[in-house]
Amino acid sequence: MSLVARSEYALHQMVKRNKNWAQREPGVILVFVIVFLVVLLVIAMFINKKRQAAKAGIIAT
Structure with a gap:
C-alpha cells in the first residue's frame, strides 16, 4: 500500500469516527x-405550589 493510499485511508477513518450519533438523529435529540x-x-410548578402554600400558612402534604 502506498503512502498516499495509507494517508487517505487514515483520513477516511478519522472522518468516519467524527460523525456522532446526535448529528445522525436530530429528531431524538429534539424529543x-x-x-x-x-x-x-x-417540577417548577410543584415547587411554586409548595411555596405558595407555605406563604399562605397552609402546609399541604
Whole structure:
C-alpha cells in the first residue's frame, strides 16, 4: 500500500469516527429536549405550589 493510499485511508477513518450519533438523529435529540423541558416545568410548578402554600400558612402534604 502506498503512502498516499495509507494517508487517505487514515483520513477516511478519522472522518468516519467524527460523525456522532446526535448529528445522525436530530429528531431524538429534539424529543429529549422537549421531555426535559416538560419535566422541568412540572417540577417548577410543584415547587411554586409548595411555596405558595407555605406563604399562605397552609402546609399541604
